[in-house]
Amino acid sequence: MDVVVVGAGAAGIAAARRLARTRLSVQLIEAATRIGGRAWTCNIAGLPLDLGCEWLHSADRNPWTRLAKAAGFAIDRRDPAWGSQYRDLGFTQAEQAAAHQAFADWTEHLQSSPPRSDCAADAMEPGGAWNAFIAAMCGFISGAAPDRFSAKDFAAYDKASTDNNWRAPSGYGALIAASLPRPIDLRLSTPITSIELDRAGLVMATPYGSIRARTAILTLSTAALSADAIKLPPGLDAWRRAAASLPLGRNEKVFLEILGDSPFESETHALGDPRDPHTGSYYIRPLGRPVIECFFGGEGSKILEAGPAAGFEHAADQLAALFGSGIRRFLRPLVATCWSRTTHIGGAYSYALPGHAAARADLARPFEQRLFFAGEATRTIDFSTAHGAYASGVRAAEEAIAALAKGRT
Structure with missing residues (x-):
């Protein structure tokens, strides 16, 4: 292959889209059983729920907004209710x-x-x-x-960032997955165990045999890249260190289904306790749907380490403290996430440790014009977003295209 793209999340799909406009041979491989990475719209109780990224941040300049329009995805441009109680x-x-x-x-x-x-x-x-x-x-x-x-x-x-935060009612994850270029040589459930360089390019080992390529674009999360799960070529220690300086934050969601004639009003929001740094953020009936989306960040997300039941209980407790204990009869656990324990991902989105903001540019540097790196963590702005991931995928694809063109002249 001319290019193998490792990881079929937002960055990998963006890279594949750019490469599809060339005559290069391209393969997209993904360790998971699905595409999308940290973007995942899951149909639960007949509702398209975004378990990962959900809001098109900076939507007025977000490339996914343009892609949504081209693909016929509706966009809800109402202001979010976050700023009100x-x-x-x-x-x-x-x-x-x-x-x-x-x-x-x-x-x-x-x-x-x-x-x-x-x-x-x-x-x-x-x-x-x-x-x-x-x-x-x-x-x-x-x-x-x-x-x-x-x-x-x-x-x-x-x-x-801008103040425009919009939604795709069909799901951000669904939009990203639908943007996969076709036809595309896609291999799911294919984790990479090692990468070795040789004169012709590189060899990537998988449980199902080796894949040879002239170049590769790695879109691994920083948690995966900084771990020892993949054996990398000598000389990539600086990239591992950069990834370790950009750890993934902790963010989890809990969805509670709303039953019966409840007092919950559509498109409203409440913080459980604004004086508690571990509080949950509760988006009530988003897009009019009969759910409460409970969002936990940082240390607050650790409540789910004890399992989803602990998250459901904590969310119900905070809501009962606001609305009264009687609201419990209107709530039923629906689904909870566990991004921090998700194999091949290991968290939500990246932040830079103090003194290490420059690690983002370090992580984005090509290695010997054969390995290229993409993902939200490689962006000096728009990191932690799906549109940042998109831009990084396009950038890495263009770097690979230029390197291959130079090698052929």
Whole structure:
């Protein structure tokens, strides 16, 4: 093969789409039994639920928005309900204003006068009344507490993002999966165990035999790349170190089905406890569907380590504290995620450790013009997003195309 793309998530699919416009021979291999990676729309109880990425962030410049239109996918452009608390339950309007202002002040501080330590937590006001709220938001956005990630890295994302966050009612994961170019030589359930270089290119070992290629694009998660699951060629230690400096955050979802004539109103939102950095975020009847989407980030997602039942119970407890204990009879566990324990992925999306924002550019560098790297973690902006993954896949594909063209001249 001219190019083998390893990983059929958003980055791998984007790379395959770009390569499909050439005459190169291309193969796409995926360790899992499905395509999409951290984008996964699962049909449960007749509902298309996004267990992974869901919102088209920066949708006005997001390439998936254009692809959705071309493929006939509807887009819901309503503003999300995140910024409000349903009926001000447990969070008065004055408190909401103060908390959101504290978060805005913190992000402005990261931009205008970042801490010398590059630790995002050091930009917080010592003893600030809403520091727990800021930490909760960081858990949702980055999957980690602010003392874990780079101020410079977070500020770069915040500066580049827009306020347009839209949805594909049929599912973001469904949109990404439907964007796979056809025909394509796709192999599912084919994990790579080692990569070796030779004069002709490279050899990738799988449980079903070896695959030879002139070049390869690796779209592995940073958790997979920094682990020892794949034996890499000598000389790639710098790439492993870069991946280790960009760990995956922790984010999980729990869906509760709404039964009967409940008091829950469509397209509303509530934080379980805005004063708790581990709180859940509850999106009620998204798109009018009879579910509550419960989102846990950072340390708060650890509640699911004890199993999905613990997540269901915790979500129900927080909702009952807001709406009253009687609401429990309207709720039934539906599904929960476990991204941190998902083989070949190992978490949600990447954040940079303090002092390591430059690791994203390091991870994106080609190796000997034969191995190319893509994935959301390789983006200096738009990381942690499916559109960041898309852009990285296109970039890596173009690098491989240029390298192959040069080799033929």
